[in-house]
Amino acid sequence: MVRRAEELEKRDPLGCAYRRSDVADFRAPEPVDVIVAVYSLGYSRTAEQLCRFCQACYDALRPGGRFVGLNDNVRNPPPGTGSLEKYGLLRTCAQPPSEGDVIQWTITNPDGRRFDLQNFYLTRETYENAFRATGFSEFRWVDLQLQPSERGNPFWDDFLAQAPIVGFAATR
Numbered sequence: 075m076v077r078r079a080e081e082l083e084k085r086d087p088l089g090c091a092y093r094r095s096d097v098a099d100f101r102a103p104e105p106v107d108v109i110v111a112v113y114s115l116g117y118s119r120t121a122e123q124l125c126r127f128c129q130a131c132y133d134a135l136r137p138g139g140r141f142v143g144l145n146d147n148v149r150n151p152p153p154g155t156g157s158l159e160k161y162g163l164l165r166t167c168a169q170p171p172s173e174g175d176v177i178q179w180t181i182t183n184p185d186g187r188r189f190d191l192q193n194f195y196l197t198r199e200t201y202e203n204a205f206r207a208t209g210f211s212e213f214r215w216v217d218l219q220l221q222p223s224e225r226g227n228p229f230w231d232d233f234l235a236q237a238p239i240v241g242f243a244a245t246r
């Protein structure tokens with residue numbers, strides 16, 4: 075991913091620099107305004123790993139800075155398989171899931187290519203506690219919304235009814 079991002083930066087410069095590091099070890103050279111973590115927190119298998127992740131992000135932000143992203147929707151543990159398949163998604167895990175259980179994703183691209191990835195289940199309370207314990211002054215889950223051109227399209231009803239992902243926003 076970093077190599078691909080660097081290729082794109084060369085072709086269409088945005089002024090981005092890319093570094094490879096465990097998030098928990100990342101230290102920003104100076105306080106930053108915003109941290110975006112898309113499909114990243116779910117790689118924490120334990121509450122302790124999640125806290126280290128949140129702490130590194132908290133430490134890197136300026137006071138009032140925001141930590142936002144998308145994550146596996148731990149408010150809505152996977153009910154099984156099936157109705158997300160029309161979106162190219164298969165999301166399975168133990169029923170009911172326990173802390174640290176694998177969440178297995180199989181994702182099918184529109185061109186038919188498939189890839190798998192594994193995240194880990196932690197309860198919503200573990201997430202909320204991690205943000206609180208780290209010192210964030212505000213934490214909230216952010217429900218998905220359709221872009222205006224798709225609103226009212228019944229194709230998305232099943233997706234929204236059991237949204238497999240959720241946004242979050244925290245403020246230092």
Ligand SMILES: C[S@@+](CC[C@H](N)C(=O)[O-])C[C@H]1O[C@@H](n2cnc3c(N)ncnc32)[C@H](O)[C@@H]1O
Nearest residue numbers: 075095096097098111112113114117118127191
């Ligand atoms: C599902 S990808 C999402 C990447 C990107 N945010 C995006 O939306 O395309 C998650 C990436 O995070 C990496 N990752 C997992 N745990 C990490 C950690 N502790 N520190 C840094 N990267 C991690 C994985 O190797 C994987 O490349």
